[in-house]
Amino acid sequence: MVIEKVLPPFWTWFVQAALVWVALIVVVCVFGLLLASFVLTVERGFKRAAVSIGRAIVEAFTDLIGAISFRRISGLVFLAIKESIRRRVLAVFALFILLLLFAGWYIDPASTNPSVLYLNFVLSSTGYLIILLALFLSCYSLPNDIRNRTIQTVVTKPVRISEIVFGRVAGFALVGTVLLLLMCGVSYLFVISGLSHTHTLSSENLSAMTDPQGIVEGYTGFTSTVHGHKHRVYVDPDGKARVEMRHGHVHRLEVSGIPPDAKYSLGPAEEALLARVVVYGDLQFRDRDGVDTKEGLNVGDEWTYRGYIQGGSPAAFIWTFAGITPRRFPDGLPLELNLGVFRTHKGNIEKGVLGSIAVRNPRTGLTVETEIFESKEFALNQGVSTNQFFIPRLITKASSVQIIQRKRIGPQGVELDPPSETLDHQLAKKQEFDLFEDLTDNGKLEIWIRCLEPGQYFGAAKPDLYLRARDGYFALNLLKGFLGIWLQMTIVLAYGVMLSTFLSAPVALIATLGVMIGGLFRDFMTQLAFGQTWGGGPFESFYRLITQENVMTQLEPGLGTTLLKMADVGARGFLYAAANVLPPLGEFGWSNFVAYGFDIPGEVVLIRLLQTVAIVLPVCVAGYFFLKAREVAE
């Protein structure tokens, strides 16, 4: 599975994100205060303005923290639910069912990985529908109440403005939650039924496999074709059967009788819907001179996600895993590898490129090569089995054992790790190795992958090798996928309610839509803010656009260029702030995890949950201030 944006570890993220969040809140508060002071001073004079602002701050503390009542909020939540039902939100569910009914027209079960298509479809269609619903519900609710003056019936009751805002958001969120749960249940049934199939196999489909002496070693053949695919099967003379993975699944094959004239029955599709709980490591590259580098080679791919290493040289991928303990992996390490292969010459067309896998202790440098393997390229994307390895706890067979020092280019020149004086060459003379005693240091261990054939290259990115700790429950993972949609929905609701406190319904709708779309360009805005894009900042880019100037050419030095660059410096601060205020909705979609059968890590869920809270809370507070400022609310 491709993960282009890798999140840092939780605490690293938390400290960084908290600092930015606090800074932004302070900036927004100061800016808001200055704006309010200016407007009120112009309207009422300095003294009265100061009094009003002071009173507003005190009231805000009371409304938002001191006197907030969950009972009153519950009442308002109930009102919001009633309003949602009155506005026929259940029609969205009916629309969803209608979409599923016709989905079979567009989803091809004969695709190489149909589960990916099915799951992407249910998750994306649910996402679009729910977000649209949230958009309309949140943007039209308050403005309609204000226009129809029904808001008077609420504000004349002993409720606080903050409770109105929180009540709306929470009420709509509750409605959305129920809808999402319903959709999740229906989606589960839809996916299960869409992928359900089996094949048939008879003795006529099997042919004997013989050794050079003509002795039958087993039988092989193909099952019947269903959903545009068939599986190759291997049956031993004693009746043991193996079915090859195709289209992302296998079937259990039961043989009753003596092959080949036995009765064969295949079970339902298995392993199509997984939730692999995996452990990722940090990836570093080793170049052909044996020196550590951050990036691999580029073999001409436009997409630089994967770095490549040269075969038949000291080059290697080095994944460093942490937290490897006997308690987590009592029997050994189950590894899965998804590789890219690039050939500079044909080599042996009939065979994959040879590679090796080794385990290294980062402290002692003891490196044990456990296996030589033949590459299988992009296995995960094609619905065939990946390169799977198992490194046992007790390693008794090794194709090579050596002490390897890692070379890094530091300020002092070449640095060796471990240093030469600490090397213990006796370690490499052992015959057996214990994974945890000999090859793990304080829970840390390195996995080295090398390409053995000169002139050929292997390519990989960080998520391409992982330890498959266990398999979680698919249904639970699907639920987590829907949680991602729920988070998106909540953010949209908060923005919609906040913007509708001071804008008319259609304008609020467009503004919320703008915020959502702006969120999609968040990364680009950040790049602009840090000057990482070609063609300069917004002002310079605009100048280049209208003068049709190439982004690569230098602008003529002069006053105009200096002014443009200065304006860009000013715009960068604004862009950085805007990029952080806009919600990164795209990053909340976890359909890839669910579709490719990977458990959504708890850390990712926690980070996104905190992000949602960090967005929704201040947005609601802003909504409170805007609504309070409106005459109607007063």
Add this chain to the structure above:
Amino acid sequence: MTFRQIFIRKIVYLGIIAVLLLPLFWLGQPATVGARGVSGGPGGLLAQLRTEYGLSEAELGEIDPTSEAMRLATLGLRGVAANILWKQADTHKMKKDWTSLSATLEQLVKLEPHFISVWRFQAWNLSYNVSAEFDDYRKRYDWVIRGIEFLKKGIRYNEFEPKLVWDTGWFIAQKIGRADEWKQFRRLFRDDDDFHATRPKELRDNWLVGKEWFQRGEQMVDQGAVLRGISPLLFYSDRPMCQMNYSEYLERDGIFGERAKRSWVRALEEWLEFGNREFPTSGDEVIRLNDREALDRQVAEAAARLDELAPGLREKIRQEKLRRLTPEERIALETLPQERTVEQQMQAFQAEAKITVSHREVAQRISGPNRQEALRLADEAEKAMEKSERIVQQRTIVNFEYWRMRAQFEQTPQALEARELIYLGDEAFRNSDLIRAKEYYDKGLAKWRELLDLPEFPQLVKDGSTGRELLDIIRNYQRILDARDEPWPQPFILQDVIDLHKDRHPDFQVPQ
């Protein structure tokens, strides 16, 4: 604005809408089918134009409700949606997300089922570009077939588009037969029960299956389908070329004797049949590739009769022209071609053009009672010559003469035996049986000698393609001798081939 004003305005709007709908209704009125002897109506202007140009959905090919539903659902933004999907498909390809790429292409063609370029471009993308991304040749083959299946689907939607049929033939024939992994691809193609369904195994050759598709395309065009964007000459050459390639690949697969001979005989028949087909040229003239020899004979006869009317006149005119050349041009002409400088080559070329005597020039110098006859003969010769030159140009495009000669000599016993012996020699060399390898090669080279000496093929030894092939064989022979540590035989049986072709192949090391 009062309620009354609003009401009146609404009524006015409704009236304008109704008026505007009238011409639309008149233009878009559907055609009706007659019943019980009563003829149906032709419908509105749009319906008539659709019928005239064969643009109605049912006339283009299969109607797919999914596609129709999707096109309607885009509410007129079909083009925009197709562009977005196209961009998405590019991104999926760049990110090697093959599942999503396939799904996106499915949606794309549902939106644009009659946009031929979409089918052609994306089928090429799948069979040629995506397949090349894979390391495992079986996966590469899978994607080549996906591209072919994609085209076949396109044909269902566009039943009268010969280009899609031609592409299908091309992919099956050329992509499977000419890839680096052609051996593996041809084997997988033969064993592909899903693709061939009921086709017997012996007919599952990519060249034969490709030929069937080319034939189907030819039939479509012959029945009136319009051929756009492909030269008819190339379009019609592919079917007989498939038979040529089939014959060649039979021998590459080690099948010789009567079966190979029959295949070459058929290849010649089909090539000559292709030569008999009429092709339009730019000057509203129709030519047939086989006609060149007859036209050349016609030119020669007319020229001979012209010369009979005024014996020696042609040479006299030539001498006059020679005398008019500048001294430099004369020196250039007298210098041997291989010894001319670059400047002299240009001068000699111009001089040759200046001293050429046309039939018309000869005829115009004849006076008296024979003048009319001479002018007629000159005209006849010039016209035949022009046509012959045009045929030569067209023949060059498809290498007509080479393939005709190839199909002729390949069916001789000498060629069949030579091919078989060299094949056996290669096999023996691959199995490290150097003794047999040399024996086979010696016999094979002797057979090649016999073939080159046949009086029917005097041009064979000079032919560039044959020369290149023979240099490869000689190179392999040299390897066998090197492996046996034996000296190069003196004299070598195909020395004339080396002498004739070595300069055109600088990478060829002349054996010592």
